Amino acid sequence: MxxxxxxxxxxxxxxxLGLPGGGGGGGGGGAAAAAAAGGENEVESSPxxxxxxxxxxxxxxxxxxxxxxxxxxxxQNHENGTKETACTKDPAxxxxxxxxxxxxxxxxxxxxxxANQKNSSEECEKAAFVKVSMDGAPYLRKVDLKMYxxxxxxxxxxxxxxxxxxxxxxxxxxxxxxxxxESKLMDLLNSSDYVPTYEDKDGDWMLVGDxxxxxxxxxxxxxxxxxxxxxxxxxxxxxxxxxxxA
Amino acid sequence: xSEDDERQQSPPSDLEFVSNKARNCNATGxxxxxxxxxxxxxxxxxxxxxxxxxHFLTSKRDRNAASLVCKSWYRVEALTRSELFIGNCYxxxxxxxxxxxxxxxxxxxxGKPRFADFNLMPPDWxxxxxxxxxxxxxxxxxxxxxxxxxxxxxxxxxxxxxxxxLGFKELVLVCCDGFGTSGLAIFVNKCRQLKVLDLIExxxxxxxxxxxxxxxxxxxxxxxxxxxxxxxxxxxEALERLVANSPSLKxxxxxxxxxxxxxxxxxxxxxxxxxxxxxxxxxxxxxxQGDQEPDYVNAFAACKSLVCLSGFREIIPDYLxxxxxxxxxxxxxxxxxxxxxxxxxxxxxxxCHKLQVFWVLDSICDEGxxxxxxxxxxxxxxxxxPVDPREDGDGPVSEVGLQAISEGCxxxxxILYFCQRMTNAAVIAMSKNCPDLVVFRLCIMGRxxxxxxxxxxxxxxxxxxVMNCKKLTRLAVSGLLTDKAFDYIGQHGKLVRTLSVAFxxxxxxxxxxxxxxxxxxxKLEIRDSPFGDAALRxxxxxxxxxxxxxxxxxxLTPNGCQEIARAMPRLVxxxxxxxxxxxxxxxxEILYMYRSLEGPRTDLPKFVxxx
Numbered sequence: 001m002x003x004x005x006x007x008x009x010x011x012x013x014x015x016x017l018g019l020p021g022g023g024g025g026g027g028g029g030g031a032a033a034a035a036a037a038g039g040e041n042e043v044e045s046s047p048x049x050x051x052x053x054x055x056x057x058x059x060x061x062x063x064x065x066x067x068x069x070x071x072x073x074x075x076q077n078h079e080n081g082t083k084e085t086a087c088t089k090d091p092a093x094x095x096x097x098x099x100x101x102x103x104x105x106x107x108x109x110x111x112x113x114x115a116n117q118k119n120s121s122e123e124c125e126k127a128a129f130v131k132v133s134m135d136g137a138p139y140l141r142k143v144d145l146k147m148y149x150x151x152x153x154x155x156x157x158x159x160x161x162x163x164x165x166x167x168x169x170x171x172x173x174x175x176x177x178x179x180x181x182e183s184k185l186m187d188l189l190n191s192s193d194y195v196p197t198y199e200d201k202d203g204d205w206m207l208v209g210d211x212x213x214x215x216x217x218x219x220x221x222x223x224x225x226x227x228x229x230x231x232x233x234x235x236x237x238x239x240x241x242x243x244x245x246a
Numbered sequence: 247x248s249e250d251d252e253r254q255q256s257p258p259s260d261l262e263f264v265s266n267k268a269r270n271c272n273a274t275g276x277x278x279x280x281x282x283x284x285x286x287x288x289x290x291x292x293x294x295x296x297x298x299x300x301h302f303l304t305s306k307r308d309r310n311a312a313s314l315v316c317k318s319w320y321r322v323e324a325l326t327r328s329e330l331f332i333g334n335c336y337x338x339x340x341x342x343x344x345x346x347x348x349x350x351x352x353x354x355x356x357g358k359p360r361f362a363d364f365n366l367m368p369p370d371w372x373x374x375x376x377x378x379x380x381x382x383x384x385x386x387x388x389x390x391x392x393x394x395x396x397x398x399x400x401x402x403x404x405x406x407x408x409x410x411x412l413g414f415k416e417l418v419l420v421c422c423d424g425f426g427t428s429g430l431a432i433f434v435n436k437c438r439q440l441k442v443l444d445l446i447e448x449x450x451x452x453x454x455x456x457x458x459x460x461x462x463x464x465x466x467x468x469x470x471x472x473x474x475x476x477x478x479x480x481x482x483e484a485l486e487r488l489v490a491n492s493p494s495l496k497x498x499x500x501x502x503x504x505x506x507x508x509x510x511x512x513x514x515x516x517x518x519x520x521x522x523x524x525x526x527x528x529x530x531x532x533x534x535q536g537d538q539e540p541d542y543v544n545a546f547a548a549c550k551s552l553v554c555l556s557g558f559r560e561i562i563p564d565y566l567x568x569x570x571x572x573x574x575x576x577x578x579x580x581x582x583x584x585x586x587x588x589x590x591x592x593x594x595x596x597x598c599h600k601l602q603v604f605w606v607l608d609s610i611c612d613e614g615x616x617x618x619x620x621x622x623x624x625x626x627x628x629x630x631x632p633v634d635p636r637e638d639g640d641g642p643v644s645e646v647g648l649q650a651i652s653e654g655c656x657x658x659x660x661i662l663y664f665c666q667r668m669t670n671a672a673v674i675a676m677s678k679n680c681p682d683l684v685v686f687r688l689c690i691m692g693r694x695x696x697x698x699x700x701x702x703x704x705x706x707x708x709x710x711x712v713m714n715c716k717k718l719t720r721l722a723v724s725g726l727l728t729d730k731a732f733d734y735i736g737q738h739g740k741l742v743r744t745l746s747v748a749f750x751x752x753x754x755x756x757x758x759x760x761x762x763x764x765x766x767x768x769k770l771e772i773r774d775s776p777f778g779d780a781a782l783r784x785x786x787x788x789x790x791x792x793x794x795x796x797x798x799x800x801x802l803t804p805n806g807c808q809e810i811a812r813a814m815p816r817l818v819x820x821x822x823x824x825x826x827x828x829x830x831x832x833x834x835e836i837l838y839m840y841r842s843l844e845g846p847r848t849d850l851p852k853f854v855x856x857x
Contacts, residue, residue, distance in 0.1 A: 099636060102364030102773075103748065104664060104691040106635040107421075109447050109475065113583060114633060117560065 128217055134162045134194070134225040145217045151209055158196060162225065195231045198223050207231060289318065296322040306331050325349060332356070333793050335373055335397065336818065337842045340381030351390050352416075353382060357397035359796050359838060360746075361771050363421065366798055367822060367836065370851050372398075375422075379403040383410035391416040391442075398422065401429030408436035416442035426451035427478060435460040441494075444472040452478035459484040463491075470497035474523045474557060479503045490515050496551075499523025502559035505530035506542065513545040522549070524557030527565060527584075542568035556580035556605075563590045573597035580605040582631050588614035596621050605629040608643040608664065615647035619654025627660040627685075637692050641666025645673075652676035660685035668725060670697050673707030677714035686711050687722035693749040693774075696726040703727055709734035712742070719766070722746035732756035736763025747772040757781035761788055771796040779806025782837075786810065789817055794840040802834040804857070810839070811857035818842045819857040 128145040141161050148154045196208040200219045208216070208223070300323055303309050313323040329352040332338060344350075357373025375397045382389050389411050399422050407414055414437050427450060434440065434457060458480045461468075466488065473480075480503060489495060489512050496519060500509065504525030513519070542565065546552070552572045561584045576598050581591070582605040591606075591614045598604075601622045606614070608630055618625070628651060630643055643665050649672045651658065658680040668690050676683070688708075696703055704725035712718060712735050719741050723731065727750035735742065736759035743766050751757070757777040760767070761784050770792065778801035789795065789810070804821065811819040822836035846856040 100693070100774075102361070102366045103693065104632065104635050104637065104689055105361075105364050105746075105748070106632065106664070107363045107447065108365060109449070110582075110631065111635055113559070114635065117583075117585060 128220075130198075130220055130222050132158065132161070132223040132225065135227060135230070137162060143223070145220060150213055151216075154208075155196065158223075158225065193228050194225050195228050196223055196225050197231055293318060293322050297326055300326040304329070328352060329391075330354065334840050334842075335378070336844070336847050337793075337840060339844045340378045342843060344381050344385035348385070350386050351388065352393070353378070353386075353389065353391070354393040354395075355397060356395045359771065359794055360396075360769075361773065361796055361798065362396065366773065367838075368824060368851070368853055370398075371822070371854065372847065372849055372851070374849060375399045375403050375424075379406045383407070387411060388413060390414060391418075393418040393420075394422055395420040396422065398424035399429075400424050401426060401432070404429040404433040405436075408433045413439050415439050418442065418444040418446070419448045420444075420446045421448060423449040426453040427455040427457045427476070428453040431455045431457040431460040434458075435462065438462060439467060441467050442470040443468075444470055444497075445475055446472060447475050450476045450478070454478075456481045456484065458488065461488050466492045467494055468492040469494045470521075471495065472497060472499040472523065474499040474501050474525075474559070476501045482508050486511055486515065492516075493518075495519065497521035497554075499556060500525035502526045506562075506565055507540060510540040510542060510545050513549060517548040518551060519549055520551045521554040522552055522557070524555070524559075526560040527558045528560045528562040543571060547571035550575075552576070554578040554603075558584035561586065566590060566594060569594065570597060574599065576601055578603040581610075582607055582629065585609045585633055587611070588617065592617045598622060600624055603627045605631070607631050607633050608641075609633045611642040612644055612647035612650065615643060616650040616654075619650040622655060623657070625651075625655040625658055628655070628658065629662040630664055631662075632664040632691065635664075635691070639666065639691070641691075645669040645671070648672045649675050652679040656680060657682060659683060662687040662689075662722075664689045664691060666691055667695070667698050668704070668707070669699050670702060670704060670707035670710075671699070673704070674710040677707075677710040681715060682717060683711070683715040684717050685720040686715065686718060687720070687746070688724055689722065690725040692725075694726045703731070705731040705734065709738075712738040716741075718742060720744040723750055724748060725750075728752050729756040729759065732759040736760050739764050741766050743767060744769040745771070747775055749774045751775045751777060754778055754781035754784075758784040761785035765791075767791075768793045770794075772798070772800060774799040776801055779803055779809070782806055782810055786813055789814055789839070790841050792841065794838065796836070796838050797834075798836040800834075800837075802837055803832060804834060807834055807837055807839075808857050816841055816843070818846060821855045821857060823853050823855075 129142050130145060132141045132143055143154070143157065143161075145154070148157065197205055198208050198216070198220045199205050199222045201221060205224070210216070211219070296319060300309070300312060303312060303323075303326075306329070309323055309327055313320045324346050325348065327347050328350060330343065330347055330350045331354045332343065333356050335355050335357045355375070355378060357375075358367065358371060361367065362371065373396060375394060379399075382392075383406050387410065390413055392407065392414075393416075397419075399419060404425055407417065417433070417437075417440075430450070434443065461484075468488070469492075471488075471492075478501075480501065482504065485504075486508075489498065495516055498512065498516065498519055499521065500512070500523050502525055504512075506524070506527050506529055508530075509525050509527070513522070546569050549572060553575055555569065555572065555576055555578070558581060563586055566586070570593075573594060574597055577600055579598060579601055580603075585607055586609060588610050591610045595601075595614075595617050599621060602624050604618060604622065604625060604627070606618075606629070610617075615630070618628075630647070632639070633642075634640060643663070644667045645665075648663060648665075648668065651661075652672070652675050656679060658676075659682050661676075661683070662685075665688075668688065673688065676686075690704070697707075704723075705728055707725075708721070708723050708727070708731050711721070718739065721735070721739065721742055721744070723735075723746070729752045732751060732755070735745070739745075739760075740763075742764050745760065745764070745767065747770075754777055756775070757772070758781050760770070761781070765788075767788065768791070773796075777797065782797075782802060783806070785795070807819055807821060811817065817839055818841075819837070819839045821834050822838060824835060850856065
């Protein structure tokens, strides 16, 4: 239909389609869209999606080229990578249509909120790598917290990683340090065994095992395995909890 | 009894006595200069009567009709109109409005056309509240209520309202922008009589001002505080104090920066709430200190008057059971920001027998809609929004869901349904099962999509809607549509006032059918459809009866639009182009035209030309 053709002519040029290769598809494209629409609002979906959408039609042709364009800057290569993945994942789907300005008629307000929600849930799916340092060890390691579903599993993995040292973990049935027993805790902390500690989002150093596992994964920024005696400094908080529960 | 006395008596008895007299005097209601009346008395008596009577007239349509009877009625009606509604802020100037209506207590203004919400219009097009704010402050110092939709309101405007209108009670801003938290801070601080502050789907800039703390100390008359669209952190302690000091508070809608723990604290202070927006409905990120979770179920159970529930902005579905106690009483439930599954919905919706208004995301799938249909027999309004608002995204809801709703919710009056696929059969079924439909808005997200089962256009489905739903006043069409669909609308859509068209039709005939066939048409918004100058001409007889016509990416030329402008002097014909385009070329990108008493507006941005 003529109407459709006209659309493609108009709307293709109005869209936030970034440079070929998709480098800065969101940013550069966004600017283009803003110029076209005169609006400061982001046009449709997040840059990631826009990148996929805009070039899936052309990616089939460009696959060979892209792999040759190794010399291009890292951003572009990264974008190419995601687009290729997208293609190979859904070979049966026809190339996605470019999104048309203002269609479907969902208010930007709502679109932004849904996009934010999506981003936060997507972040949850990504890996959660944190650095692990051990006092006395010559180098750091990294672990992906998402690979484990309990403290016990994490500590086992850490123990394997730093196998020359023993790790004492009083992890009860719920996978959390048994804070109910004050004397047990003090024994642990007074020993020369090592205990795992972590830095949380607020920048505080905490004993691993304080909080439910999920919450720990979301708030842990880095791990440090230190001598029990050094961890005493962290103990007061733990002791407070003990007392408040007693 | 002299007539002097009559005038001074209190309205009711005055009314009975004098109206008889008025009838005996053969008053036809015409104004001055009647030879039978020797003095001004009967006119004054009549005006007195009218004033008393017209005070009872609230509907604006009735008032408009009354004002047309004669000059006397016009005058008295103008004196007694306390609520002024202006559907297009450019149709009349503040000066003219304040000159005619001198005793206005409440003002309602609408600005930008609806398609501006979808980024189809460059920003800074207009609809500034400022000239109105200044005019109101001068003309109506007793003004109590302002209700704005799609207007640009600045911090200064808020300050004007707060500082110059001493008894100001109610501010409602829907889809507005241009102001920030610092404007709010001044406003709430200076409005000592404030009862209602409703910010709905508006863009509020974060000036990092703690506006909640700026409410005056001590007991407040606040009845409604809605700020779920405000995308910035708020001072929770100040909010808690405010809620504690507001015994009349009935409506509270929190933004997503309020955690469920904080919600709890507010709810136990305000069990009298009737409308609640829950905020994020998830715990704050600060790691739980091993504290006991509050008894959320109890908090909801204590709110025995709760009828309207919304929010759930960052929902953790585990907490959903907390709302079970209020489900049986709910008449309105807004889950449209809650990405939940059918399984998560079912235990809730199965308890919501009284539900009349339900907004939800399509994440609940057809199965979720079937659950709604099974329980919500009183449903009047349903809105199903897409989680993934893209043309070719996944389609979790379809004709199956629509069919189910039509069979279960026979009292349905209003529906907005986003989907990826729809059949004529389901739409026809709805037209027959739900004869009370007043609003039918179907958005098949794929452009030009035909009926997936028959391969036919969607003409018959929408045709059935206009044929069978005799009360229909608002219609939005989508999918593959030929001129036939518009023929149906023109023939049967006699009550249609608002029509939204996108990517539809074959030729000028489509638009002609509608313009010639729909006498009640007020608001017509069309995009990306092949309607040209000839079609535009066919509406000349009707444009003065309409609030506006919007046509974007159609087949209009500057000459065609110029013709209309010449033929209709009281019509403002705006041609809007994208902000960076130069002069008008051969095609008109956006046509926006509306009747106006004022002629071309003076606040035109560069990208708008008035023909």
